[in-house]
Amino acid sequence: MPPSPTTVLIVGAGPTGLTLAIDLARRAVDVTIIDKAPQFPRSSRAKGPNPRSLEVLEDLGVVDEVLAAGAAPPPMRKYRGGVAIADATPFADARPTPDAPYDRGRMIAQWRLEEVLRDRLATYGVHVGLGRELVGLAQDRTTVTATLADGGEIPARYAVGCDGGHSAVRKLLGVPFEGKTDETQMMVCGDVEVTGPDRGLWHQWFDEDGAVMLCPIPGTRSGWWFQAGPETDASGAPVPPSLESFQRLFAKHAGLPGGLLSEATLLSTYRVNERLAERYRVGRVFLAGDAAHVHSIAGGLGMNTGIQDAYNLGWKLARVAAGRADAALLDTYEEERLPVAADVLDLSAERLRATLEAIKEPGGGLDTAIVPRTDGLGDGYRWSSLARGGATSRLRAGDRAPDAPCRDLATGAPRRLFETFAGPHFTLLGFGTGTAAALREASAAHEGDLLAYGVDAGGPHGLADDGGHARSAYGVGPGEDLLVLIRPDNHVGLIVPAADTRAVGEYLRAAA
Structure with a gap:
């Protein structure tokens, strides 16, 4: 059978x-x-x-x-001739924001x-x-x-x-x-066990004829990501990656004993x-x-x-x-x-x-x-046939839907927009009191498929934008009434005025 x-x-x-x-x-x-x-x-x-x-x-x-x-990604320490010459912390000034919680x-x-x-x-x-x-x-x-x-x-x-x-x-x-595959840009990679280097840093040794990079693997005591330009033999051909070749590369470019590398797994040669x-x-x-x-x-x-x-x-x-x-x-x-x-x-x-x-x-x-x-936060689908309706001063249909901290009017507890989006459903946000009727209509017509939330729309069920972060993130001005439909993958599908009560149903029927 x-x-x-x-x-x-x-x-x-x-x-x-x-x-x-x-x-x-x-x-x-x-x-x-x-x-x-x-x-x-x-x-x-x-x-x-x-x-x-x-x-x-x-x-x-x-x-x-x-x-x-x-x-979190550690600071990067860069060396020349085995001597530390510069540190870089690419995310030093990054902070979570109300619309983007992961910096x-x-x-x-x-x-x-x-x-x-x-x-x-x-x-x-x-x-x-x-x-x-x-x-x-x-x-x-x-x-x-x-x-x-x-x-x-x-x-x-x-x-x-x-x-x-x-x-x-x-x-x-x-x-x-x-x-294309660029055979001139080649790298050997592996997971290695190393003792000695500071695990609070991403070490990068560069010189005129090569490089070695060691980044600590979280959750391990002595595991590191190892990357280097390949070792070559007398004819100039790349030497297959091995613990011994990694040790030689480490000694050559880092100026440290190769024996500090005691184990190597996932040996591979990477070509661009x-x-x-x-x-x-x-x-x-x-x-x-x-x-x-x-x-x-x-x-x-x-x-x-x-x-x-x-x-x-x-x-x-x-x-x-x-x-x-x-x-x-x-x-x-x-x-x-x-x-x-x-x-x-x-x-x-x-x-x-x-x-x-x-x-x-x-x-x-x-x-x-x-x-x-x-x-990845700027990736969106403005060109898509699923991007419909207008735009605000901050968003167009197709864009990633921002987060924002709000307050749940039913419980008084804090509630982020991402928490309302979570799960396999569409989400309809109604900004302003003029959206209340449209939210009720959409919620009743698409029960089980869509969750509707008023943002400062009045009534006991909805969200209070106490800090103004939601309106700011979505580009909705004071006193403006607007409907924003969020797709299940948390991208904006539709932006329409509150008076356009049919648009949401038409979108769900035609585009979803």
Whole structure:
């Protein structure tokens, strides 16, 4: 008897796949997630979520665990000739603001982040299927059938490839992965055990013919991220990474005994790859994360772009699968996320060029890769067909929806806007007393699909903007009555005057 189809099959159980699985599972979507690895990895790889990804993780209910398990980025100490010559603290002046609660990313080993995400997924009764390698993919009008290396099959209504830069899903779909690999920009990487260096610093040794960088891995006593330019042999060819080569590189560039490095794992050679999938959707199959785009490591944008891909796709797949939206909604995933990935690709490439120039001079270092745009908070979808209605002095439809501290009128307790957004629903904010009727009408007409909150709109149910932070963040002037519809992925879908009571229903029927 053939297996019963799952609603969504996710191939790849890294941060992108796990984020998508959680988002679907909390919406009561039947999801299956598989990975070809025989066991969960214990490598650190990506250094952690940026501020926008932390907002996503808050909505998924795991940000407290991530913050507890991780650490703030440490100051960067830069050396020349083995001598410390400069310190840089890129986030020294950063502070949380009412509209953006996370002022910097969080450093956390990727294996630990994945562990947190798997634990959250397990609360929905979903577990990763390990050792299940995809080798075939077929689809018709209603079903995708995945064939595994062991001969088994998994039928699904939809499938998503979150299986990395060498994605089997992308290759089986025949989607071109256009771009370049720069063989001249090469780096060896690994997780190493080191004794001696101060774990309160990110050490960066640069000289005329190479570099070594050590960053402490949070949650470990002596674990570090190790990065260096590759060692070469007499012919100029790169030497494969090993503990011994790492020790030689460390001794050469840091001027410290190589024996301080006692262990090395996740030995890899990194080449700068800049590639973008030509399409994000082929029928019932989608691509997300590194399967759809790979970038230079400058700015730490790869994993974060994947997490945000998943956050965009999850609510759309769930609504279509539940019959609440037309299948055309799924086309907006590529429409919105492919341009973002192209922009991130350009940004990371530009930051890499700037960093390589900076480290040629004394005092230059990896802090050059960090600019305001790498926080992810400015990414939005103003061009999208889902961005409707007008604008305010601060926002346009398609933008990220800001946070703000308010007061719950029913309880008198503090309540942030992000707390009202949290969960699998649309949120309607009504600024001003003139929105009360529209809020009541929308709430009654779309019960279970939308939560409506008046902001200084009167009545016992709603929010008081005592500090004026909500009106400021949303660009709503004194005495102005305005409706703002927030999508389930916390982007602004619609901005209309309070008198336009039909706009919300039309948006939900047509766009969702």
